[in-house]
Amino acid sequence: MNRKELEPDSSPQAAFGARIRSMREARGWKQEDLAERTGYSSTHISAVETGRKMPTLRFARQADRAFGTEGTADTFEHQWREIRHGSLLEGFPQYVGHEGRAVELRLYEIGIIPGLLQTPEYARVLADSAVRRGAIAPEQADERVAFLAGRQAALVRPKPPMLFVIMDESCIRRPVGGAAVMDAQLARLIEFAELPNTQLQIAPYEIGERRTFDLPVNLLTLPDRSVVCYAESQTQGHLDRESTSVLPVLTAYHQLQAEALSQKASVAMIRQLRKGTS
Numbered sequence: 001m002n003r004k005e006l007e008p009d010s011s012p013q014a015a016f017g018a019r020i021r022s023m024r025e026a027r028g029w030k031q032e033d034l035a036e037r038t039g040y041s042s043t044h045i046s047a048v049e050t051g052r053k054m055p056t057l058r059f060a061r062q063a064d065r066a067f068g069t070e071g072t073a074d075t076f077e078h079q080w081r082e083i084r085h086g087s088l089l090e091g092f093p094q095y096v097g098h099e100g101r102a103v104e105l106r107l108y109e110i111g112i113i114p115g116l117l118q119t120p121e122y123a124r125v126l127a128d129s130a131v132r133r134g135a136i137a138p139e140q141a142d143e144r145v146a147f148l149a150g151r152q153a154a155l156v157r158p159k160p161p162m163l164f165v166i167m168d169e170s171c172i173r174r175p176v177g178g179a180a181v182m183d184a185q186l187a188r189l190i191e192f193a194e195l196p197n198t199q200l201q202i203a204p205y206e207i208g209e210r211r212t213f214d215l216p217v218n219l220l221t222l223p224d225r226s227v228v229c230y231a232e233s234q235t236q237g238h239l240d241r242e243s244t245s246v247l248p249v250l251t252a253y254h255q256l257q258a259e260a261l262s263q264k265a266s267v268a269m270i271r272q273l274r275k276g277t278s
Contacts (some may be wrong), residue, residue, distance in 0.1 A: 002165065004202070006018040006021060006049070006050065010081075011051070011166040012092075013051050013054060013055075013082045013083055014051040014092065015046070015079075016055055016076070016079055016080065016083060017048050017049040017050060017051045018049070018073075019048050019079070020045070020048060020063060020076075020078075020127070021049040021174065022047075023067050024045075025108060025127060025137040027067075030042075031045040031046055031049075034066060037062075037065075037066040038059070038061070038062035038063060038065075038066050039062060040066065041145060044059075052072075054083075055076075055080055055083070056080075057077065057080055057081075058073075059080075060076040060079065060080035061076070061077055063076040064076050064077055065146070071100060072100070072154075073097075073100020073151075073154030074096065074097045074100050074101075074154075075150075078096070078147055078150050078151075079096075081143045081146070081147050092230070092232075092237050092239075093248060094239050095218065095220075095228075095230040095237075095239050096151065097152070098220050098222060098228055099151065099153040099218075100151075101153075101221055101223060102161050102163070102221060102222055102223075103221055103222065104162045104163075104164070104220070104221035105155075105161055105162070105163045105164065105218070105219070105220055105221075106164045106165075106217075106218070106219040106220075106250075106253050107164070107165045107166070107216075107217075107219075108165075108166045108167075108168075108203075108213050108216060108217045108218075108253065108256065109164070109166075109167050109168065109171055109172050109216050110166075110168040110170060110171065110213075110214075110215070110216055111131075111168070111174060111175065112126065112171060112174065112215075113171050113172075113176075113185060113189070114165060114167065114171075115148050115152075116152055116155065116163070117165065117185070117187050117189060117192055118148065119181075119184050119188050120145065120149065120153055120187070120190075121177060121181045121184060121185075122176055122181055122182075122184075122185045123144075123145050123148050123149075123179060124141075124145055125176055125177035125181055126147050126176065127136075127141035127142075128141055129146045130144075130181070130220075132137075151214065156169075158224075159199050162197050162198075162199075163197060163198045163256070164198075164199045164201075164203045164259060165192075165198070165200050165201070166200070166201075166202075166203055166253075166256055166260050167201070167202055167203065168202075168203050168204055168211070169203065169204050169205050169269075170221050172186065172189070172202065172269070172270055172273055173273070183274060186270050186273060186274045187263070187274065189267075189270055190267055190270055190271065193263055193266070193267050196250045197261055200263055200266055201257060201258060201260040201261055201262070201263060201266050202260060202261045202265075202266040202269055203259065203261075203267075204260070204261055207259045209261045211254045211256065211259070212253070212255050212259075213252065213253075213256065213269070214251040215231055215232070216231065217229065217230075217231050217249060217253065218230040218231070218233065218249050219246075219249065219250055219253060226241070227243070227246050227247070227250060228240065228241050228246065229245075229246045229249050229250075231249075244270065
C-alpha cells in the first residue's frame with residue numbers, strides 16, 4: 001500500500017489533513033474505521049488527509065464527534081473556519097492549538113488591542129473594516145469574530161494560564177469604532193488587569209529606542225515547560241520551536257517588561273484615557 005507523505009506546514013488545508021491522519025493513527029484506526037464513524041467513504045477520508053479534497057463544515061463537525069474534540073480549545077470546526085475564510089497565516093493553525101493548552105502566554109502588540117483581550121464590538125469593527133476594504137467577505141467577518149470568541153473561551157478553564165500582556169501605547173490611543181466602543185474596550189482592559197492570573201503593562205512612547213520589538217510577538221509556555229514563539233508581519237506568520245532562536249526572543253520580552261510601565265501605572269494611564277472617550 002502506497003502511503004503519501006504529508007507536509008502539514010505547506011498550507012492550512014494540509015495541516016488539517018495531517019492532523020486527521022495523526023489522530024486516526026494514534027487510535028489505531030484505519031481509514032475505513034474513521035469513515036464508519038463519520039459517515040464518509042474511506043476514499044473521501046484519504047482525499048482529505050492528503051489535501052486533495054477541501055474539508056467541509058459537516059466533515060469537521062463529524063471529525064470532532066469521532067475524535068471527541070467537541071467543546072475543546074482545538075476543534076476541527078475552528079480549524080475549518082479559518083481555512084474557509086483564508087485568513088490563516090503560515091504557522092497560525094499550529095499556534096492556536098498550542099494556545100489553548102499553554103500554561104503561560106506572553107503577548108506583545110502594536111497598534112491594536114490583542115485579540116484575546118478584544119471586546120466583541122471592537123473585534124466586529126475590525127472585521128467589518130476588512131469587509132469594506134474588500135479583504136474578506138461579510139460571512140468571513142462573522143467567522144473571524146466567532147473564531148476569536150472561541151479562542152477567548154478556551155482560556156477560561158479551571159486552571160487558567162498566566163497571561164502577560166504588553167501593549168504599545170498606540171494600542172490604547174488608536175481610536176477604533178468610536179467613543180462608545182473604545183470606552184468599553186478600555187474598561188475591559190481594566191477588568192483584565194484585576195484578574196489574579198494576568199499582568200497588563202503599557203510600553204509608553206517615551207521608551208523610544210529601548211522598545212525591543214517592532215512587530216507583534218506571542219510566546220507560549222507549554223505544559224512540559226517548552227516555549228514556542230509566534231510572530232507575524234502583514235503577510236506572513238512564523239511559528240518557532242527551536243530554543244536557540246526562541247530564548248533570545250524571551251529575553252527581549254523580559255527586557256521590554258522592565259522598560260514598560262508597571263501594571264498600576266498602566267491602569268492609571270488607561271483610566272485617564274477613558275475620561276476622554278466618555
